[in-house]
Amino acid sequence: MASMLGFLQLAGAVALLLFGLGLVRDGMVEAFGLRMKLILGAGTRTGLRAFASGLVATLGLQSSTATALLTASFVQREMIATRRAQIVLLGANVGTAVTAVIVSADITAVAPVLVLLGYGLRRRGTTVTSGVGTALIGVGLMLVSLMLLDQATAPLRASPQMAAFLPMLDQAWPVALAFAAGIALLCSSSLAAVLLIGSLVLPADLTVVMVLGANLGGAMAPVLAGATLDIAARRVLLGT
Numbered sequence: 001m002a003s004m005l006g007f008l009q010l011a012g013a014v015a016l017l018l019f020g021l022g023l024v025r026d027g028m029v030e031a032f033g034l035r036m037k038l039i040l041g042a043g044t045r046t047g048l049r050a051f052a053s054g055l056v057a058t059l060g061l062q063s064s065t066a067t068a069l070l071t072a073s074f075v076q077r078e079m080i081a082t083r084r085a086q087i088v089l090l091g092a093n094v095g096t097a098v099t100a101v102i103v104s105a106d107i108t109a110v111a112p113v114l115v116l117l118g119y120g121l122r123r124r125g126t127t128v129t130s131g132v133g134t135a136l137i138g139v140g141l142m143l144v145s146l147m148l149l150d151q152a153t154a155p156l157r158a159s160p161q162m163a164a165f166l167p168m169l170d171q172a173w174p175v176a177l178a179f180a181a182g183i184a185l186l187c188s189s190s191l192a193a194v195l196l197i198g199s200l201v202l203p204a205d206l207t208v209v210m211v212l213g214a215n216l217g218g219a220m221a222p223v224l225a226g227a228t229l230d231i232a233a234r235r236v237l238l239g240t
Contacts, residue, residue, distance in 0.1 A: 006152060006155050009148070009151070009152040010149070010152040010153065012148070012152075013145050013148035013149040013151075013152050014145075014149070014187070014192065014196060016141055016144065016145040016148065017141075017142055017145035017146070017149070017192050017195065017196075018187060018189065018192055019138075019141060020138045020139065020140075020141035020142035020144075020145055021063070021138065021142065021189060021191065021192065022138070023134055023135065023137055023138025023141065024134075024135045024138035024139055024142070025061050025063055025066065025138075026131075026134060026138075027130075027131045027132060027133065027134030027135030027136075027137075027138060028060040028061060028131060028135050029061065029131070030127060030130065030131030030134065031127065031128045031129075031130070031131025031132050031135070032060060032128075032131070047084070047087050050084045050085075050087040050088045050091065051087050051088070051090060051091040051094075052091060053088055053091065054067055054071070054087070054088035054089060054090065054091025054092040054094075054095065055091040055092070055094055055095040055098070056091075056095070057070070057088075057091075057092065057095070058091070058092040058093075058094075058095030058096055058099070059095045059098065059099060063189065063191075064089075064092040064093055064095065064096045064190065064191075064218060064222075065188065065189070065218065065221045065222045065225065067088070067089070067092040067095075068089055068092060068222040068226075068236075068237055069222050069225060069226055069237075071085050071088045071089060071092075071236060072085070072222070072226050072229055072233035072234070072236045072237050073229070073233065075232055075233045075236050076229055076230050076232065076233040082232060082235065082236060085236045086236065089236070093215070096190060096191050096194075096218070099191055100191055100194050100195060100198075103139075103142055103143065103146065103191075103195065104146065104195060104198055107143065108143045108144070108146065108147045110140075110143070111140040111141075111143035111144050111147075112140065113140075114136045114137070114139050114140035114143070115136070115137050115140035115141070117133070117136055118132075118133040118134065118135070118136030118137035118138075118139075118140065119133065119137065120133070121133030121136065122134060122137075146195060146199070149195070149196065149199040150199055153199050153200055169206065170203055170205070170206045173206075173209045176206060176209050176210050176213065177209055177210070177212060177213035177216065178213065179210070179213065180193060180197060180209075180210040180211070180212075180213030180214045180216075180217065181213040181214065181216040181217035181220070182217060183196065183197075183214065183217065184213070184214040184215070184216070184217025184218045184220075184221075185217040185218075185220050185221060186217075188221050189218065189221075190214045190215050190217060190218025190219075191218075193214035193217060193218070194211055194214045194215075197210045197211060197214060222237045223237045223238060
């Protein structure tokens, strides 16, 4: 019974994290959706601008998958050159990493303030303020979910089974890589997988392997989602 309760708490925390990510994405699209599309569509005249456009778009959308699919659709319509598109996706990956660093910082105390501020902005009624408010509520819920993840994984980290399992996983890096990739693919978010991995106490080298696996799984999501695009667009997605 205790193990089932712990699993449900962990699953609920992950679900709240994904819900928060979705709110941030929906809020930013509501407030700045057209502007972000313009950034991606017209902000690729130089390599540096292409990198910056991918970074900014991912920070706003909170999804490198969404940025990758948008970029691939622009390639299909010949709005972005393939070479520039690859640089955009590099910026998107950096944007995901920056988001993980920011969200995983010890700032959970501000979560209620963000939710309250977001609720107030949503009641103002304008499209931009409502979208920003939704995004702030999403960030607040993400911070709460990280606190819940830490609480849910505490018994797991202290269990003798985990103490016996981790050395085995540390000696089987391909399995750890595939496991982390599966989590990211299941969540359709490398960010969620990285934050989940970060909530566990793992050896440094094993953490690196699992983060790489999470990035691999996150890269598979846009490839699968873009299977119906033309060859040039699919080639861009393979570059993620």
